[in-house]
Amino acid sequence: GAVVSQHPSRVICKSGTSVKIECRSLDFQATTMFWYRQFPKQSLMLMATSNEGSKATYEQGVEKDKFLINHASLTLSTLTVTSAHPEDSSFYICSARVNDTYEQYFGPGTRLTVT
Amino acid sequence: KQEVTQIPAALSVPEGENLVLNCSFTDSAIYNLQWFRQDPGKGLTSLLLIQSSQREQTSGRLNASLDKSSGRSTLYIAASQPGDSATYLCAVRRRDDKIIFGKGTRLHILP
Numbered sequence: 001g002a003v004v005s006q007h008p009s010r011v012i013c014k015s016g017t018s019v020k021i022e023c024r025s026l027d028f029q030a031t032t033m034f035w036y037r038q039f040p041k042q043s044l045m046l047m048a049t050s051n052e053g054s055k056a057t058y059e060q061g062v063e064k065d066k067f068l069i070n071h072a073s074l075t076l077s078t079l080t081v082t083s084a085h086p087e088d089s090s091f092y093i094c095s096a097r098v099n100d101t102y103e104q105y106f107g108p109g110t111r112l113t114v115t
Numbered sequence: 116k117q118e119v120t121q122i123p124a125a126l127s128v129p130e131g132e133n134l135v136l137n138c139s140f141t142d143s144a145i146y147n148l149q150w151f152r153q154d155p156g157k158g159l160t161s162l163l164l165i166q167s168s169q170r171e172q173t174s175g176r177l178n179a180s181l182d183k184s185s186g187r188s189t190l191y192i193a194a195s196q197p198g199d200s201a202t203y204l205c206a207v208r209r210r211d212d213k214i215i216f217g218k219g220t221r222l223h224i225l226p
Contacts, residue, residue: 032212034212034213034214042218043216043218044216046213046214046215049212049213093159095214097212102212104208104212106158106161107158108157108158109157109158
């Protein structure tokens with residue numbers, strides 16, 4: 001089956017710094033990837049849609065200047081949390097849509113803790 | 116706007132019992148519906164995916180049904196085991212490919 005990886009799996013950073021999270025489709029090409037956020041004991045909320053070669057589209061209420069998304073290749077999308085604050089601490093999960101079949105597969109998630 | 120609701124929010128049942136988790140969604144124009152399992156602090160494990168044209172899917176002790184017209188899905192777990200304890204998420208994929216999740220049902224199987 002199709003595999004999506006995320007790196008890192010866990011990251012701790014200090015308030016005010018920036019953190020980059022990678023989402024990779026390992027054995028398929030994905031023009032479109034999605035980024036989700038999950039706060040403790042909450043469900044997953046879609047943050048943005050990442051499109052290879054074009055700007056990401058953000059859901060209402062998500063700050064595009066704070067959550068920078070770059071989808072530079074057909075297998076890699078990155079989410080950069082800029083000037084992180086403790087309230088950005090969350091579980092970030094990506095999904096990738098297979099170009100040929102339109103199936104979507106989820107990554108294992110990245111737990112971000114901002115101190 | 117698509118909203119996904121899961122009932123109950125939490126459920127505790129003795130080992131061996133059969134149980135049903137419920138999911139409802141407000142917009143029937145969906146591409147598919149998927150049930151996931153999430154263990155504490157972990158990612159998602161896909162359990163069953165039902166295409167919009169299908170009525171149910173089965174995998175082992177799990178059976179998921181879909182009634183698109185009424186906006187409902189159920190996940191049936193037979194002969195529950197302590198290892199089934201987890202949060203179960205219902206997710207609807209819209210036709211624009213966005214996936215909307217319910218808040219989940221936290222299931223605890225009592226040994």
